[in-house]
Amino acid sequence: MKNYDHKKIEKKWQGVWEKSKIYEAKTGGKGKPFYGLIEFPYPSGAGLHVGHIRSNTAMDIITRKRRMEGYNVLYPIGWDAFGLPTENYAIKMGIEPAKVTKTNTDIFRKQLKSVGFGFDWSREINTTDPAYVKWTQWIFLQMFKKGLAYKHKTEINWCPSCKIGLANEEVVGGLCDRCGGPTGKKEKEQWMLAITKYADRLDKDLDDVNYLEKIKIQQRNWIGKSEGALVKFPVKNSDTSIEVFTTRVDTIFSGTFLVVAPEHNFIQLNKKNILNFNEIEKYLKEVKNKPDIERTAEDNKTGVELKGVKAINPANQQEIPVWVSDFVLGSYGTGAVFADAHDKRDFDMAKKYNIPLAVSIRPKDDILFEKVKKLEECFEDEGVLFNSGEFDGLSSKDARSKITEWLASRKLASKTIKYKLRDWVFSRQRYWGEPMIMVNLRLLQFQNG
Numbered sequence: 001m002k003n004y005d006h007k008k009i010e011k012k013w014q015g016v017w018e019k020s021k022i023y024e025a026k027t028g029g030k031g032k033p034f035y036g037l038i039e040f041p042y043p044s045g046a047g048l049h050v051g052h053i054r055s056n057t058a059m060d061i062i063t064r065k066r067r068m069e070g071y072n073v074l075y076p077i078g079w080d081a082f083g084l085p086t087e088n089y090a091i092k093m094g095i096e097p098a099k100v101t102k103t104n105t106d107i108f109r110k111q112l113k114s115v116g117f118g119f120d121w122s123r124e125i126n127t128t129d130p131a132y133v134k135w136t137q138w139i140f141l142q143m144f145k146k147g148l149a150y151k152h153k154t155e156i157n158w159c160p161s162c163k164i165g166l167a168n169e170e171v172v173g174g175l176c177d178r179c180g181g182p183t184g185k186k187e188k189e190q191w192m193l194a195i196t197k198y199a200d201r202l203d204k205d206l207d208d209v210n211y212l213e214k215i216k217i218q219q220r221n222w223i224g225k226s227e228g229a230l231v232k233f234p235v236k237n238s239d240t241s242i243e244v245f246t247t248r249v250d251t252i253f254s255g256t257f258l259v260v261a262p263e264h265n266f267i268q269l270n271k272k273n274i275l276n277f278n279e280i281e282k283y284l285k286e287v288k289n290k291p292d293i294e295r296t297a298e299d300n301k302t303g304v305e306l307k308g309v310k311a312i313n314p315a316n317q318q319e320i321p322v323w324v325s326d327f328v329l330g331s332y333g334t335g336a337v338f339a340d341a342h343d344k345r346d347f348d349m350a351k352k353y354n355i356p357l358a359v360s361i362r363p364k365d366d367i368l369f370e371k372v373k374k375l376e377e378c379f380e381d382e383g384v385l386f387n388s389g390e391f392d393g394l395s396s397k398d399a400r401s402k403i404t405e406w407l408a409s410r411k412l413a414s415k416t417i418k419y420k421l422r423d424w425v426f427s428r429q430r431y432w433g434e435p436m437i438m439v440n441l442r443l444l445q446f447q448n449g
């Protein structure tokens, strides 16, 4: 054969495969079972893209090899078809989303078949199919029964004109991706899935899977396990304290101020003690609708001191000011941090607002140490402690456990582990989304007398 006529030859064989059902898994068939699974595509109007072909081809190769080795292979396909793009497109064009989905999946199916993937089309599923939805509901119920699906009031992005919750990706520069209007935040009761209950296992079990090292690192960063200490900073002239989470308790002797998140309840609880509460309220209003990604951006360091309130550094008994700044997120750690000269952002913020700084970690390099002492440079790495009382001379690592023990013996600290991973907000009150109908039976009985 001089030229390979792919149009003719592939079409012929794809027909033969379909007729002879060679890619269908045999229920109870012979051969060891092998299950190959890809992420089911989202059928957008644009059709397949190269990314689909790339990732599906890898699994296609594996399943083909397994079939040749005599395995009974199940390589299923389906459509993860609920979602915002379809809903938005349907609104724009005035078509039922179910019809949009049908048109799109027809195109995807034709394209996937023409590539020649070995999917078992007899088991094709569509997550928007009522016959399938009952399984989504079933699995949700199982999670509910085990306490893994729960209702929680949480702040979400909200578009007042569309009257819907928005994902972070749908808020572009503070504007709604659907209508272009300004978005805000709104407290709403949401269904959450408690993935954080598995945080430790997800992290540990990465040791057991055959992933590329860089993928494991990405996964671990996403889970964001950090070992640290919860430290109590007593509030002056009160019997309360502000609890902070830190992974660098070795720097505590240089902690010269506390920073709480705008959402931290300390602010509202101490309203009457804060002399500049009007100014604070103005700041809270300003930052209320800022997305987290802007809040945690490297160059963001705005803040206001809570005047009239002082905390006590439990390591050296120094009175230190308390600030509010939106770079501290209410959802991470305890929503409060102690700030010092060994963290770049704290350092920059202190310089900007003339907050006193102190140093307590000595770098190896003497020239650098001179600059660090003069507060000309921020030293964030580990080093050797000084200005730290009985802990002088210890390495950062040793000091962390020693200082935690020391503070714990005075009931001012405890060892703890935190994760970046958050529970997943499951429901966003979509029209084109999984219908999760939960009825409060007790309430229903009450209403029915």
Ligand SMILES: [Zn+2]
Binding pocket: 159, 160, 161, 162, 163, 176, 177, 178, 179, 180, 181
């Ligand atoms: Zn909108």
